[in-house]
Amino acid sequence: MINRLASIRPGIKNIDDLRAHLQIAIELEHSTIPPYLCALYSIPDGMNVQAAQVIRSVVMEEMLHLTLAANILNAIGGSPDLDNPDFIPGYPTRLPDSSAHFKVHLERFSKRAIKTFMKLERPAKAGAMPEADNYQTIGQFYAAIEKGLKEICRHNRHFNRDRSIQVKPEHYYGGGGGVIVVDDLDSAMEAIKVIVAQGEGLDHTLFDGDRKIFGENREFAHYYRFNEIRRERFYSDHDSVKSNPSGAPLTVDWDQVYPMKINPRAADYPEGSELRRKSDEFNVGYTTLLKNLHDTFNGRPDWMMKSVGDMYKLKYLAVELMRVPCNDKGETAGPAFEYQKAE
């Protein structure tokens, strides 16, 4: 993904730049979802319940962010593109960190995976602005979009006000917060605020802003939620961004996990083998989901329902793969998240 983030020149000078940035925002939000899902689905039902809930809450919010970025792009006359081999990063992928680039794998729930997730979600320094040559952090990237929206779309310029192409709350359920229908600058800024606040924390506190924005019970930003798993302890009322959590214990059994091999691929298995068939089935299902989401964000918001059905099917298929032994190291197969059209 860093390739995509690096491929775009920082700074937004016109509406095309702004649309290009929002397309990359959609890709960025998506790129974290397969790694989070691998960790989540590798936890068998009923095991590590608290940790699973934390990861699930984060991944639901990434899906919300993807939808919000698509709504903004739609509102300013763009066309989100999800049905495309380049849309999927290919794992392991590299993502930017504030200091260095690092690799993100498709891997089972583990301490190492949680540490990577924390790097992914590390908040930017307050007021961080883009560097001259490229974006160093996701925070900088969204700061540029905010600035671009304010400048290019001043006085609600470029907004098509076509609510029929927006994904609305009645299409979206299951948590992560509410969808915002974007039809002017204020609602676009509100949507960006949700993306940044949930991911990085609002105004550099532990909290993600859901209470302020959605009136929900307070919830911590992603980085801090992952830190609770890593430290096996919840934050207490007295903790701050600078301290580690010191509240009630969060019980983690790092061994209660399907032993999925790292970065599974369909090509790991010979053509014609049963595992290849099942791995292909996942990839084709995933590619179909991207196509359905593409259509959802391009004029058929009611298709979100169909897409959610696809997501459940993929979940069950991913878990099935994770139960199938695939090598003599005692590891199991897993979902590859590769672009593969049905034959």
Place this chain on the structure above:
Amino acid sequence: MKNKQSSVDDFLDLSSLLTGFDKVDLQGTGLAEIYRKEVLGIIGAQITTEIEKAGTAIYRKYRNREKLMEEAVRTEILSHAVLGPLAKNITSMWYLGVWNQMPQAWLDHVGIKQTAPSHVISADAYKESLVWRVVGSHPPGAKQPGYGTWSLPPKTR
């Protein structure tokens, strides 16, 4: 026939023959070892090993030759006085997640005095029953399909 200890893999060969599902799909349910343990516990090692050996031999000999395979399953397993009723029970266990009590006549024939009554094997056995896949549905109350998906047209082949 080799006289080695049978394994989960033999049980999977047999189960694939009996259910018509690929081994990888049966492994995907996460139930193979649990089901094998169930059979071993109720029927004992001797007959369990015997049926696994019969299954794995047919599976290896006739793999990808469906008609011959089916015939062999009928003559060598399903028509067998001891293995036949057990094979039917193993099949319904995979499809329904339920162990049916073995018929009295069979128990008398093989000399088992006490046996397990009919029961659902586990919560997961209900969830992962093959019957849901065959009818293109989901286990009600588990493995939700997504809100409103019932209004979509059924998948056709």
